[in-house]
Amino acid sequence: MPRPHREIPSQRLAASVAQSAASPKPHRPPWLGIVIAIVGWALLAYPAIILGLVSFxxxxxxxxxxxxxxxxxxxxxxxxxxxxxxxxxxxxxLAVKARRRSLWIAACLTGVVTIGACIYLAVEWFIPLGSL
Incomplete structure (x- = not known):
């Protein structure tokens, strides 16, 4: 005897999609992203001002x-x-808070440029190696 229609699983959604929708990732608090941004700006304020002046x-x-x-x-x-x-x-x-790949890629790219700029300032302007 065939099964009743209500007992047949739906063919519209894949099993993996239905299972992943049932268990969402826990959200991170918004203050974590705010703290990371403020601490980062506090650490990079002096090099950013110096680099802006040097560029000018x-x-x-x-x-x-x-x-x-x-x-x-x-x-x-x-x-x-x-x-x-x-x-x-x-x-x-934002990348730590939202957990999105695009934000992580953008943060990594700007982080590489930031590290390069800090190394440039340290080697070329703060510790001039030509005067040694």
Whole structure:
């Protein structure tokens, strides 16, 4: 004898989709992302201000007699690195809070640029190796 219609499982949803919808991931508190962003901005405030000033000085040619195309390009790269320093803590806080792959990718990319900018500042401006 065939089974009644109400006992036949639905063919519309796959079993894995139905099971994953039943157990959602626990949410992280929003204050965690806020704390990460504020601490990150506090740590990167000084290097970001210094890099912005250095980029402005290089771009305007205040340290030399004139402005050249490489100096303008280096200044623009410095300003882009400064923007990455401002965006990195916020993106990291959002990635920790929301657990989305796109936010993690953006946070990693801006983090790499931020680390590169901090190394550039430390090696080229804070500890000039040419004067040793």
């Amino acid at each position: 000085i290089i771009m305007t040619g205040a340290s030399d007699t004139g402005t050249t195309a490489p100096a303008i390009a280096l200044g623009i790269l410095g300003f882009l690195a400064t923007l990455a320093m401002l965006a990195f803590p916020l993106l990291l806080g």
